[in-house]
Amino acid sequence: MSTGTRVLELLGLLQNRRHWPGHELARRLGVSQRTLRRDIDGLQELGYPITATRGTGGGYQLGPGASLPPLVLSEDEAAAVVMGLQEVTRGPSPASADAALNAMAKIVQVLPLRIRRRIDSLRAIATPARTPSTGPGDITSLTTLALACRDNETVAFTYRTRTGHTATRTVHPHRVVRVENRLYLLAWDLDRTDWRTFRLDRLNRATRTGASFAPRPLPTDDPAEYVRTRLTAQPARYPVHATVTAPAERVRAEIAHYGTVTPIDATSCRVEIAADSLAWATFCLGAIEAPVVIHSPPEAITYMRTWGERLIAGTPKTP
Numbered sequence: 001m002s003t004g005t006r007v008l009e010l011l012g013l014l015q016n017r018r019h020w021p022g023h024e025l026a027r028r029l030g031v032s033q034r035t036l037r038r039d040i041d042g043l044q045e046l047g048y049p050i051t052a053t054r055g056t057g058g059g060y061q062l063g064p065g066a067s068l069p070p071l072v073l074s075e076d077e078a079a080a081v082v083m084g085l086q087e088v089t090r091g092p093s094p095a096s097a098d099a100a101l102n103a104m105a106k107i108v109q110v111l112p113l114r115i116r117r118r119i120d121s122l123r124a125i126a127t128p129a130r131t132p133s134t135g136p137g138d139i140t141s142l143t144t145l146a147l148a149c150r151d152n153e154t155v156a157f158t159y160r161t162r163t164g165h166t167a168t169r170t171v172h173p174h175r176v177v178r179v180e181n182r183l184y185l186l187a188w189d190l191d192r193t194d195w196r197t198f199r200l201d202r203l204n205r206a207t208r209t210g211a212s213f214a215p216r217p218l219p220t221d222d223p224a225e226y227v228r229t230r231l232t233a234q235p236a237r238y239p240v241h242a243t244v245t246a247p248a249e250r251v252r253a254e255i256a257h258y259g260t261v262t263p264i265d266a267t268s269c270r271v272e273i274a275a276d277s278l279a280w281a282t283f284c285l286g287a288i289e290a291p292v293v294i295h296s297p298p299e300a301i302t303y304m305r306t307w308g309e310r311l312i313a314g315t316p317k318t319p
Contacts, residue, residue, distance in 0.1 A: 003039075006029055006031065006039065007039050007042065007043065009029060010025070010029060010036075010039055010040075010043070011043065011048070013025060013028060013029075014050065014060065014061070014062040015062060016150070017150070017151065018061055018147065018150070018151040018153070019059055019060070019061040019151075020059050020060050020061065021057070021058070021059040022036060022037075022058060022059050022060060024059075025059065025060060037052075040052060040060060048062065049062065049063045050062055050063070051063050085100045085103055140206070141157065141200070141203055141204060141205065141206035142176075142183070142200060144206040144207070144208060145173055145176055145185055145200070145203075145206050146176055147208070148173045148206075148208050149173045149174060149175060149176060151212070152172075152212050152213055152214070152215050153173075153208050153209065153210065153211065153212055153213070154170065154171070154172055154173075154190070154208075154209045154210075154211040154212070154213055155170070155171060155173055155206055155207060155208055155209065156168060156169065156170045156171075156206075156207050156209060157169060157203050157204065157205055157206040157207065158203070158204050158205050159198055159202055159203050159204075160202040160203075160204075161202070162237060162276050169189065169191065169196075169198070170189075170190045170191065170209075171185075171187035171188060171189050171190060171196070171198075172187055172188040172190065172213045172215075172216070173185055173186075173187045174186050174187055174188065174215060174216070174218060174223075175218070175223045176200070177223045177224045177227055178224070179224050179227045179228050179231065182199060182200070182201065183199075183200040183201075184197045184198060184199055184200065184227045185197065185198040185200060185203065186218070186223050186226065186227060188216055195219050197226075197227050197230050197231070237275070237276045238274075238275050238276070238277075238278055238281060238297060238299065238300055239272065239273075239274050239296075239297065240259075240272070240273045240274075240275060240278075240281045240285075240294070240296070240297070240300045241270070241271070241272055241294075241295045241296045242270070242271045242272075242273075242285055242292050242293060242294045242295060243264070243268060243269070243270055243271070243292070243293045243295065244268065244269055244270075244271050244285075244288055244290050244291070244292050245267060245268045245290050245291040245292075246267070246268070246269070246288065246290035247263075247266065247267060247269070248261050248262065248263035248264075248269035251269055251271060251288060251290070254287065254288055255271065255273070255284050255288070258273060258284050259271050259272055259273035259274070259284065260272045271285070273285070278299060278300055278303040278304075279303075281300060282300075282303065282304050282307050285304070286307075
């Protein structure tokens with residue numbers, strides 16, 4: 001293996017694990033610890049923020065730094081890359097979303113704090129306040145969770161429940177999965193001694209505690225299907241019922257997994273959407289280009305009438 005190839009492999013290993021004991025890293029590369037130290041020194045001279053610890057339990061880890069050599073990204077470019085990857089995590093392809101999440105975690109972990117804050121502020125500006133949120137509460141929490149899952153490290157965070165109550169949770173994180181255009185954390189809750197799922201847009205201030213854990217077997221072979229099953233088992237805050245004047249097959253294709261569609265006849269169907277947010281249910285039904293009649297619950301009828309009146313008021317009739 002050439003020196004250049006070895007150094008690139010070394011950099012990849014440092015990015016894929018939080019901490020490497022020196023002897024294990026040297027073994028993986030097939031070199032002596034003296035050669036390893038020389039390669040580490042070379043990367044540090046290039047600007048990579050590699051921290052070395054000596055003595056028993058010593059080793060190497062890649063820490064936050066002031067730049068991203070050899071990519072040489074400016075602050076504007078780094079912010080653009082991370083925000084672009086965040087959008088991919090919400091895309092239709094699970095494989096692309098997982099790859100984007102892993103790439104984003106690698107990039108954010110070496111960004112200076114000022115750029116992380118800038119990315120979060122840009123995200124706040126770019127997302128309209130009334131748009132139903134489907135992304136993470138903040139970029140730093142997302143990448144912290146991704147890295148903690150990778151390193152089997154306990155995390156603590158604040159979490160806002162569907163009823164609005166906020167509390168601190170401490171968990172063993174196992175997987176971040178995307179279900180129905182939302183990101184969820186599948187984790188073992190230490191306080192409740194059971195598996196729990198957490199919506200990332202309700203989660204903030206995720207912090208790695210430094211305590212490692214032995215990963216448990218997941219409750220199912222398909223984490224995304226497990227999260228989906230748990231979601232459907234929970235009672236919805238707003239079970240919205242409506243009639244849509246359009247063929248059931250067309251409506252089913254438009255709302256995907258967000259609701260259930262039952263045919264009435266060839267030209268109409270019943271739609272049921274279990275939602276925690278009336279804004280989200282309104283968006284789903286409003287996006288169907290067909291007449292819609294809302295039957296229940298009363299809160300949904302009132303909310304959607306107000307929503308419609310606001311749109312009508314903003315579109316005056318032309319003379």
